[in-house]
Structure formats: C-alpha cells, structure tokens
Amino acid sequence: MNNSKVLSVLGLCKKSGNLALGFDACVESATVAKSYLILITQDLSANTRQKLYNRLARAATDLIVLTDLSTYDIGKCLGKSCGVISINNEGFAKKIRSLLKFDNIYVQEGANI
DSSP: HHHHHHHHHHHHHHHHOOOOESHHHHHHHTTTOOOOOEEEOOSSSSSHHHHHHHHTTSOOOOOEEEOOOOOHHHHHHHOOOEEEEOOOHHHHHHHHHHTTTTTSEEEESSSOO
C-alpha cells in the first residue's frame, strides 16, 4: 500500500469537510449514516477496536478497514493524531478503497464480529 497517496486523499477529504476524526466523531457519523468507510490505524488498542465494533454493530456502516497507518502518520498529515477515521464522502471512500486494494489488510465486512 502506498501510504503517501492515502494520506494525500485523506488531506483533501479533510479540507473538503468530509472527514470525522476520533472515536466519538466516527461513531456519531456512522450512526447518522453519513460514513462510507471507517479506517482504523495499526496501533489502535484491541480494547478500543472491540468497543468500536460493538458501538457500530447497529450502524449502517458497510466497511471497517485496519490499515498499516499509525496514529503518528495521521497526526503528521491531518494535524490530529487519532486511531479511527470516518470518510463521509462516497467518492473519497471509493478512491481510498482502490488505493488500499485490500490485499494485506484486515477488512471487516459489516460491523459485527
């Protein structure tokens, strides 16, 4: 995966106002059906990851992706280090999906585990 391209798209997404950063903001976006994709960083704790899956079990979020980005990478690019990112635009979500290619990353279809 080319992290710099994904980070560039995330930067554009933030500038357009279609990005939610942080656990609570992402859960809120997903529960009001604004989220098209949720990205989880590699260094997010297993406890937080489980809490996220449990909170999103009732939401209409189709895809949760564990990336190889770190919270440091996100913080450096977006100005806020966080482990959970919600993309709230369908076009940006499709672009990030195509860049990730889902080869060597964990994809959780639906929110139930």
